Amino acid sequence: xxxxxxxxxxxxxxxxxxxxxxxxxxxxxxxxxxxxxxxxxxxxxxxxxxxxxxxxxxxxxxxxxxxxxxxxxxxxxxxxxxxxxxxxxxxxxxxxxxxxxxxxxxxxxxxxxxxxxxxxxxxxxxxxxxxxxxxxxxxxxxxxxxxxxxxxxxxxxxxxxxxxxxxxxxxxxxxxxxxxxxxxxxxxxxxxxxxxxxxxxxxxxxxxxxxxxxxxxxxxxxxxxxxxxxxxxxxxxxxxxxxxxxxxxxxxxxxxxxxxxxxxxxxx
Amino acid sequence: xxxxxxxxxxxxxxxxxxxxxxxxxxxxxxxxxxxxxxxxxxxxxxxxxxxxxxxxxxxxxxxxxxxxxxxxxxxxxxxxxxxxxxxxxxxxxxxxxxxxxxxxxxxxxxxxxxxxxxxxxxxxxxxxxxxxxxxxxxxxxxxxxxxxxxxxxxxxxxxxxxxxxxxxxxxxxxxxxxxxxxxxxxxxxxxxxxxxxxxxxxxxxxxxxxxxxxxxxxxxxxxxxxxxxxxxxxxxxxxxxxxxxxxxxxxxxxxxxxxxxxxxxxxxxxxxxxxxxxxxxxxxxxxxxxxxxxxx
Numbered sequence: 001x002x003x004x005x006x007x008x009x010x011x012x013x014x015x016x017x018x019x020x021x022x023x024x025x026x027x028x029x030x031x032x033x034x035x036x037x038x039x040x041x042x043x044x045x046x047x048x049x050x051x052x053x054x055x056x057x058x059x060x061x062x063x064x065x066x067x068x069x070x071x072x073x074x075x076x077x078x079x080x081x082x083x084x085x086x087x088x089x090x091x092x093x094x095x096x097x098x099x100x101x102x103x104x105x106x107x108x109x110x111x112x113x114x115x116x117x118x119x120x121x122x123x124x125x126x127x128x129x130x131x132x133x134x135x136x137x138x139x140x141x142x143x144x145x146x147x148x149x150x151x152x153x154x155x156x157x158x159x160x161x162x163x164x165x166x167x168x169x170x171x172x173x174x175x176x177x178x179x180x181x182x183x184x185x186x187x188x189x190x191x192x193x194x195x196x197x198x199x200x201x202x203x204x205x206x207x208x209x210x211x212x213x214x215x216x217x218x219x220x221x222x223x224x225x226x227x228x229x230x231x232x233x234x235x236x237x238x239x240x241x242x243x244x245x246x247x248x249x250x251x252x253x254x255x256x257x258x259x260x261x262x263x264x265x266x267x268x
Numbered sequence: 269x270x271x272x273x274x275x276x277x278x279x280x281x282x283x284x285x286x287x288x289x290x291x292x293x294x295x296x297x298x299x300x301x302x303x304x305x306x307x308x309x310x311x312x313x314x315x316x317x318x319x320x321x322x323x324x325x326x327x328x329x330x331x332x333x334x335x336x337x338x339x340x341x342x343x344x345x346x347x348x349x350x351x352x353x354x355x356x357x358x359x360x361x362x363x364x365x366x367x368x369x370x371x372x373x374x375x376x377x378x379x380x381x382x383x384x385x386x387x388x389x390x391x392x393x394x395x396x397x398x399x400x401x402x403x404x405x406x407x408x409x410x411x412x413x414x415x416x417x418x419x420x421x422x423x424x425x426x427x428x429x430x431x432x433x434x435x436x437x438x439x440x441x442x443x444x445x446x447x448x449x450x451x452x453x454x455x456x457x458x459x460x461x462x463x464x465x466x467x468x469x470x471x472x473x474x475x476x477x478x479x480x481x482x483x484x485x486x487x488x489x490x491x492x493x494x495x496x497x498x499x500x501x502x503x504x505x506x507x508x509x510x511x512x513x514x515x516x517x518x519x520x521x522x523x524x525x526x527x528x529x530x531x532x533x534x535x536x537x538x539x540x541x542x543x544x545x546x547x548x549x550x551x552x553x554x555x556x557x558x559x560x561x562x563x564x
Contacts, residue, residue, distance in 0.1 A: 052452070055452075055456045056456075057452055057455055057456060075455045075456055075457075075458060076456060076458070077456070077457060077458025078458075079456040079457070080456075080457075081452060081453045081456045082453075083449045083452075083453070085447070085449055087447055087449050087450040087453060089450075089468065089471070089472075090548050090549070091471050091474075091546075091548045091549075100454075100467065101457050103463075103467065104454060104457045104458065104459045104463055104467070105457050105458060106458070139548060141548075155453075156453075159457070165456070
């Protein structure tokens with residue numbers, strides 16, 4: 001079997017020195033290349049910390065993180081990230097916002113000036129894919145929250161990252177917009193197959209999108225359960241009403257309840 | 269909500285099938301908005317003129333002696349009589365202020381970027397800068413006179429010292445308050461610290477910078493006039509000191525008027541530059557309206 005794309009082994013993370021808060025302890029997980037992973041867990045269980053460790057933004061206090069066969073010691077420089085807050089730059093229009101990573105990441109950075117037209121076409125295609133065609137020249141504050149989040153997804157994807165980290169990207173959106181964006185994200189993933197780690201509170205979202213759902217315990221966070229999700233793709237809203245889906249979400253909910261009480265869960 | 273629907277349809281361009289009722293209502297709403305805008309534009313002038321009128325009447329009614337408070341008409345007469353030295357000295361003060369202000373912009377920007385982008389520099393330099401800023405600038409002028417003699421240089425330096433601090437603090441704030449998530453997005457792409465400052469920090473700091481220019485340019489006038497009243501042989505501050513030593517109070521007030529006019533003119537210029545360059549930071553009512561109707 002080929003080596004996993006992301007290997008996290010016995011990772012611990014403590015904030016603020018020896019006496020600080022222990023956010024993660026003994027976290028171990030693997031992610032295969034091109035896999036879509038969702039990490040769910042009770043509030044404050046260190047899910048976002050996990051993301052920052054994987055991308056190398058923060059160093060782990062113990063254990064190690066290996067991405068693409070390389071131990072992570074500093075920022076990865078290949079990861080696309082999107083957060084709950086779209087964090088678009090208000091002085092740039094949507095097209096320029098989406099193209100921001102190209103001005104930073106090598107080798108695009110060097111080529112951008114010469115091949116601007118090619119890159120611009122790429123950005124336009126991506127925007128069209130998420131349903132933002134025709135909004136390239138608008139500024140972020142002229143768009144609704146859902147549209148801003150779509151643009152933020154495009155920004156995370158424009159440099160075709162091998163690893164896409166999504167930290168509750170749809171948490172601030174209403175349920176209808178959120179469901180739309182699940183479908184959009186699934187389309188993008190099926191078209192390009194990046195490795196995705198999605199951190200979320202929304203169990204339906206996890207079940208809808210992921211190949212595998214990992215459940216974390218409350219702080220200090222640890223993986224306490226794992227569920228393979230093998231519903232055929234593309235999944236639709238119809239899928240979410242099927243009994244298997246409902247029972248999966250129900251199971252996940254049970255794990256979370258147990259995790260919040262601090263009980264051990266047997267791997268299913 | 270039928271009312272809301274009518275208003276929305278009426279606002280859409282070239283939408284036919286509007287009822288006469290809707291047209292009439294829209295017309296009256298637009299007229300009310302126009303009246304309001306005209307009033308808003310005229311109001312500052314009305315207030316200024318009103319103030320002078322009240323002033324004039326009060327001085328005449330209570331028979332206030334001219335050397336205590338001259339009437340606006342006396343001040344105007346004095347301005348006409350002394351227009352050559354007034355203009356000459358105003359020009360001197362304006363140049364002094366602008367040179368000091370120019371240095372303040374350069375150093376304020378540089379230091380602001382430096383302490384805004386480095387926590388170490390921030391903690392190292394900030395206490396010292398606070399200390400410098402809390403020294404009253406009048407107290408510095410005699411020292412400047414010892415170093416540079418009486419003349420333009422102390423005034424330029426005072427204008428610089430007094431106006432540099434707000435610029436620096438604002439630029440530093442703008443750069444230091446980049447959203448941590450945005451920083452993470454860029455760092456995860458392999459962005460260097462300088463990339464983040466250039467792509468995000470600096471543009472983000474621009475509204476803060478231009479807001480500080482409005483404060484700085486007005487206090488720069490304070491600085492140069494303070495220095496001119498203490499040690500100069502030219503400038504509007506010097507002129508006012510001379511006039512007051514001769515008990516020519518109308519001329520002192522004429523000098524004040526010139527200062528106020530220059531201050532307001534510079535302020536207006538700063539606002540105009542601000543609106544042109546960082547309009548994105550001030551989304552007006554119109555844009556929001558546009559989002560409501562044009563957005564998804």
